[in-house]
Amino acid sequence: MITRNSTLFKEIQKVLIIVLSTFIMAIGLNMFLIPANVFANGATGIAQILAALFPFSTGIFLFLINIPIAVLGWYKVGKLFTFYSFLHVALTTFFLEIVPVEALSEDILLNGVFGGVITAVGAAVPLKWGASAGGLDIVALVLARVSDRPVGTYFFILNGIIVMTAGLLFDWESALYTLLALYVSSRVIDTIHTRHVKVTAMIVTKQPDILREAIHKHITRGITRIPAKGGYDYSEKEVLMIVITRYELFALKEVIEEVDPEAFTNIVNTAGIFGLFRKDD
Structure with missing residues (x-):
């Protein structure tokens, strides 16, 4: 049987995993995707677009976007799951403010691929420990529960909006590289955890x-x-x-x-x- 001490140890492990994964995600964003004007999936991509339009950082927008999403998840998805997901968001915001925005390469293709891989690792590892990166994962799950459509449909629609917005507001090259980053990240998540709903x-x-x-x-x-x-x-x-x-x-x-x-x-x-x-x- 699992004792109280072993349960506490597992919770500490989970928090440490989330801390490490958020740091990894911040590196993928600040050193690859953001400098190249390539957008991530989900709420992070929305935060990137808003940060490009208004004088606030991606981390601040990511945190603000996830506040109402966390309230929704708390009542509709599960309290513990939402708590760890919001902790992931809060720590990602913190590390996005700490890690410098500095490109390691001028090649937009390399930035899109490596940024997609690195951010996917940061998003997939918490899934193996009963949490998520928050954002559109929770929104899509709630929408699926109140309708007859599968969760994957909402992922496709919401991320499609991000790609189209990137193309309309900036340039279509950014939109195409964003598609590439989304594809790479989905394959990595599928390898580490599972992208199947x-x-x-x-x-x-x-x-x-x-x-x-x-x-x-x-x-x-x-x-x-x-x-x-x-x-x-x-x-x-x-x-x-x-x-x-x-x-x-x-x-x-x-x-x-x-x-x-x-x-x-x-x-x-x-x-x-x-x-x-x-x-x-």
């Missing part, structure tokens, strides 16, 4: 009753129980199949490690689902 977890366990109860205490999703038998030792087992969002993947992993560390879990990207998928917490 929904995933299917198939958990092979000898303790299905205990594990099912523990999962339902943390994640409000339906579970399908499938009888199974070990191919090597012929022991009786069950496969618990559950479809979750990428934001719930960290919580599921923690529950499995706590209740049945010997369980075998296979995570499969889910392209689409039919039938009931509970949207509310």
